[in-house]
Amino acid sequence: MKLRLILSLLILSISFGSFAQDGSAEEGKPKKEKAEKPAKEEKEPKEEKVKKPRPPFYDNKLPYIYVGGGNLSLLGDDISSGTNLYNTTNWKWGINGGIEHRTFSAVGFSLNFLYGWLGETERSPVTSTVENKNLGNRNVQTEFMNIDFKVNVYLDNNLFINRASNWSPYLFGGVGYIFKATSKADLQDSEGRDYYYWAEGGRVMDRAFVQGEQGNAVALDIDNKYETELKESYDGSKLTNTGLAFPMGIGLRYKFGRKFHADISATYYWSLTDHLDAYKNGKQTDHFLYTSVGFAYHIAAKKQKPDSSQFDTFDFLALDEADDDGDGVKNIEDLCANTPSGAVDASGCPVDSDNDGIPDYRDEETSADSAMVDANGITIDPDFIVLPDTNAVAHAIIYEAYPTMELARVGNYYSFDKPKVEEKSKDMGDFTVVDQNGDGFISADEITWAIDAFFEGELDFSAAKLHDLIDFFFDQ
Numbered sequence: 001m002k003l004r005l006i007l008s009l010l011i012l013s014i015s016f017g018s019f020a021q022d023g024s025a026e027e028g029k030p031k032k033e034k035a036e037k038p039a040k041e042e043k044e045p046k047e048e049k050v051k052k053p054r055p056p057f058y059d060n061k062l063p064y065i066y067v068g069g070g071n072l073s074l075l076g077d078d079i080s081s082g083t084n085l086y087n088t089t090n091w092k093w094g095i096n097g098g099i100e101h102r103t104f105s106a107v108g109f110s111l112n113f114l115y116g117w118l119g120e121t122e123r124s125p126v127t128s129t130v131e132n133k134n135l136g137n138r139n140v141q142t143e144f145m146n147i148d149f150k151v152n153v154y155l156d157n158n159l160f161i162n163r164a165s166n167w168s169p170y171l172f173g174g175v176g177y178i179f180k181a182t183s184k185a186d187l188q189d190s191e192g193r194d195y196y197y198w199a200e201g202g203r204v205m206d207r208a209f210v211q212g213e214q215g216n217a218v219a220l221d222i223d224n225k226y227e228t229e230l231k232e233s234y235d236g237s238k239l240t241n242t243g244l245a246f247p248m249g250i251g252l253r254y255k256f257g258r259k260f261h262a263d264i265s266a267t268y269y270w271s272l273t274d275h276l277d278a279y280k281n282g283k284q285t286d287h288f289l290y291t292s293v294g295f296a297y298h299i300a301a302k303k304q305k306p307d308s309s310q311f312d313t314f315d316f317l318a319l320d321e322a323d324d325d326g327d328g329v330k331n332i333e334d335l336c337a338n339t340p341s342g343a344v345d346a347s348g349c350p351v352d353s354d355n356d357g358i359p360d361y362r363d364e365e366t367s368a369d370s371a372m373v374d375a376n377g378i379t380i381d382p383d384f385i386v387l388p389d390t391n392a393v394a395h396a397i398i399y400e401a402y403p404t405m406e407l408a409r410v411g412n413y414y415s416f417d418k419p420k421v422e423e424k425s426k427d428m429g430d431f432t433v434v435d436q437n438g439d440g441f442i443s444a445d446e447i448t449w450a451i452d453a454f455f456e457g458e459l460d461f462s463a464a465k466l467h468d469l470i471d472f473f474f475d476q
Contacts, residue, residue, distance in 0.1 A: 061300075063101035068263065068294025070094055074118040074142075074277060075287045089224070092117040092141070094290055106157035110172075112247075114146040118288055120277045121224070137197040138234055139186035140278045141226040146269070148176025148247050168253040168261075174246070178271060181241040183233075183278040184226035193220060234279045243273030243285075263294045431469055433459070442473050 072094040094116025102108035119141040155161050156168040188194055193206045196217075200209070205217040233239050251265030267290045276286035322331045327339045327348055334348030343350055343361035350359030356367045356377055363377030372380045428435060434442050434450045447470070453459035454466050461469070 062298075063099050064296045064298040065097070065099050066263070066294050066296035067095075067097040068265075068292045069096070070290060070292030072116045072118055073289045073291075074120050075289065089121040090119050092119045094292070096290075096292060096294070100152070100296070102152075102154065105163065106154055106159070108152040108154065110150045110152060112148050112150060112176075114148070114176075114290065116144070116290075118142045118144065118276050121222075137195075138277070138279065139195075139222060139224070139226070140183055140230070141186075142181055142183045142276050142278065144178055144181035144241075144276070146176050146178045146245060148174050148245065150174035150247060166255045168255065170251050170253060171249075172251065172267075173248040176245045176247055176269070178243045178245050178273060179241070181243075181273070181276065183230045183239060183275070185228045185230050185278070186222060186224055186226045187228045189220045190223045190225065193218075195220060195222065230278050233275055235281075237280050239275045239278060240273060241275075243271055243275075245269045245271040245273075259298050261296050261298075263296065264292070265294070266291045428472070430465070431472055434469060441476060442469075447473055 070093075072092045074090055074092075094114060096112060096114045098110055098112035100108060100110035120138060122138045150172045151174055152170050152172045154168055154170045156163050156165050161167065161169070186195075196205045196208050197203075198205055198209045198217075204220045204222060206220055207213075207217050209217075230239060247267050247269050249265055249267035251263050253261050253263045255261045269288050269290065270285075271287060272285055274280045274285045276288065320330070320332065323329065323334070324331055325334070325338050325340075325348075327334065327341050327344045329344060329346070329348035333346075336344065336347070336349035339348060339350050339359075340361055343359060345351055350361060352359050352363070354363065354366045354368075354377075356363065356371055356373045358373055358375070358377035362375075365378050367373050367377060367379045374380055428440070428442070431442060434446050436446050436449060437443075450459060450461075450466070450469060454461055
């Protein structure tokens with residue numbers, strides 16, 4: 001019987017183990033699931049472009065206008081190299097004006113107008129008798145106007161020079177158009193006598209050179225008054241009064257601020273006309289140089305706002321005028337706190353006319369000096385005084401009996417006097433740095449130092465911590 005029972009239990013356990021194993025195998029097999037279509041990925045919203053802050057001297061969208069003036073030097077094609085550039089008689093005046101806009105950090109555009117005179121005074125020796133009195137000797141001045149468009153490249157673009165620098169070198173180039181060029185010659189002196197140039201001695205006389213008649217000639221002075229308008233050039237060709245020109249040059253700008261700046265510049269004009277000196281010489285054209293000084297005004301330039309500060313919300317005037325107890329005396333002058341209005345003297349302390357220790361606003365009678373009074377200032381008969389009950393005993397008598405009860409009278413909200421040793425603050429924490437003399441007490445002078453150091457950035461306190469320091473100062 002026992003054997004049958006043991007065999008039955010053994011068979012049952014084996015069957016149960018097989019069933020459990022098959023079940024676990026089926027659970028281990030992954031279930032076939034229908035393949036789901038991948039969901040469409042949602043497009044991420046594009047990030048909005050954040051505009052970069054404009055650097056200094058770049059926060060005005062409108063352009064600026066400028067004016068200037070300087071020297072014009074004609075570089076004629078028929079004159080030896082450098083003659084006109086260093087010949088002061090060929091230096092003439094010019095004025096210019098225009099409008100400019102710095103569109104990008106390194107590039108801007110300008111429209112410029114130039115008005116002035118170009119001149120040439122030539123004295124060439126003549127080797128033979130001259131019938132044509134002006135051959136090789138020309139005194140010409142050309143009045144003209146020019147308008148041009150330029151592209152400016154600024155070097156204070158944070159690559160070569162910091163944009164915030166006051167100095168701004170720049171390069172420029174462009175295209176222009178010369179119009180209304182009118183040439184005049186100086187052919188006569190102030191008395192209307194024609195000039196005749198003699199080869200001998202390079203003199204200017206009032207008549208042509210004739211052998212044997214030199215003694216009758218009179219020397220003349222060239223007056224540089226251009227009285228004769230020229231219709232034809234000296235070579236016989238017709239004068240043109242227009243032509244293209246290509247300006248190029250370099251400048252240096254100084255910024256006085258956001259509204260004004262000054263420039264000095266040198267502009268070389270490569271013109272396509274050969275009649276600026278009233279003489280055509282081959283295929284080469286006339287050029288000229290303009291050196292100038294100018295000033296500019298920025299239209300609608302905004303004033304720079306000062307950076308915000310943690311002290312912007314401070315009402316320093318209210319702090320100076322504060323009167324916490326409302327007694328009519330400012331805190332900075334109040335020596336006694338929590339006193340009523342109309343009952344204090346100029347120092348903010350209660351008035352005690354009879355010197356009985358009870359201020360007048362609580363004193364119900366005028367008592368004799370040093371009399372013993374109760375809390376209402378009423379005189380008490382000495383026979384009824386019970387010493388343990390010190391509320392009704394005159395303060396002076398109590399202090400004589402109990403000297404340790406007398407505390408030194410201290411100052412105002414901002415100027416406490418140094419207390420006794422037993423009154424020193426025991427734990428100042430972070431405020432220890434304010435205790436300059438290390439006496440364990442923060443005095444009025446040390447509070448003044450802390451406030452000054454706070455505003456000068458020498459004390460690493462926040463505004464809230466400074467207020468806590470003042471509260472700590474009051475609670476000492």
